[in-house]
Amino acid sequence: MRKIVCIGAGGHYLSCCDALSELGKSVHGYVDLVTKPNPFCNNYLGNDEWLATAEAGEFAYLITLGQIKSYVPRKRVYQTLEKNGCEILTLISQRSRTSPLSKIGCGCTVLNQAVIGPMTKIGNNCIINNSAIIEHGTKIGNHCHLATGAIVNGDVEIGDECFVGSGAVLRESLKITSGVVIGAGSVVISDILESGTWAGNPARKLS
Numbered sequence: 001m002r003k004i005v006c007i008g009a010g011g012h013y014l015s016c017c018d019a020l021s022e023l024g025k026s027v028h029g030y031v032d033l034v035t036k037p038n039p040f041c042n043n044y045l046g047n048d049e050w051l052a053t054a055e056a057g058e059f060a061y062l063i064t065l066g067q068i069k070s071y072v073p074r075k076r077v078y079q080t081l082e083k084n085g086c087e088i089l090t091l092i093s094q095r096s097r098t099s100p101l102s103k104i105g106c107g108c109t110v111l112n113q114a115v116i117g118p119m120t121k122i123g124n125n126c127i128i129n130n131s132a133i134i135e136h137g138t139k140i141g142n143h144c145h146l147a148t149g150a151i152v153n154g155d156v157e158i159g160d161e162c163f164v165g166s167g168a169v170l171r172e173s174l175k176i177t178s179g180v181v182i183g184a185g186s187v188v189i190s191d192i193l194e195s196g197t198w199a200g201n202p203a204r205k206l207s
């Protein structure tokens with residue numbers, strides 16, 4: 001098995017390393033803008049320049065960059081690794097419950113207590129954070145982040161590059177277009193067909 005290299009060493013990295021260590025896996029090295037001493041790994045490999053030259057070789061890569069303000073850095077890392085033909089890992093915490101009838105894309109991180117129901121489909125490079133719930137039949141695009149405790153009810157469709165904030169609730173059978181940010185604690189009760197930031201109960205577009 002290839003040695004694991006993590007890309008990004010902030011808060012999401014710590015949560016991912018915690019889930020990895022429970023699976024009995026350790027991190028060989030990490031990449032970030034600067035060295036970030038941490039309890040999981042002391043081997044700083046370099047920054048974006050190192051990443052640009054990353055190869056399949058002896059390493060497999062886990063994208064541990066978070067995604068709150070923007071999906072762009074995480075997407076860029078995914079595309080670089082893909083272009084370089086690298087093995088991109090998917091992490092599924094053993095404390096999550098993912099239905100065997102669900103499909104989870106490449107490069108996703110599914111953390112503790114997340115629940116992914118049957119007949120759901122999650123695209124590539126998504127974060128399904130601690131305690132997020134995705135109910136049956138829901139489809140989620142690429143490069144999305146469902147933050148801690150977000151609840152997406154059944155048969156919802158979410159486009160690419162979306163962020164659903166902590167504790168937000170989406171009513172069943174909704175459509176959320178690509179490029180939507182939903183604020184923490186918001187309640188979405190109708191389709192969101194315009195990209196941008198939406199928040200509140202019921203969620204409205206922030207001006």
Ligand SMILES: CC(C)(COP(=O)(O)OP(=O)(O)OC[C@H]1O[C@@H](n2cnc3c(N)ncnc32)[C@H](O)[C@@H]1OP(=O)(O)O)[C@@H](O)C(=O)NCCC(=O)NCCS
Pocket residue numbers: 068129147148164165166181182183184185186197198199200201206
């Ligand atoms: C929605 C969000 C992205 C907006 O951030 P922002 O663009 O910096 O917006 P601001 O904080 O300047 O707030 C703008 C307005 O929206 C309101 N607002 C912001 N977030 C809100 C929320 N979650 N619910 C309701 N209203 C919200 C503010 O009260 C403010 O209203 P005002 O103009 O009447 O004063 C941010 O507040 C948020 O919820 N982030 C998610 C945090 C999170 O879930 N982190 C997960 C970590 S895993």
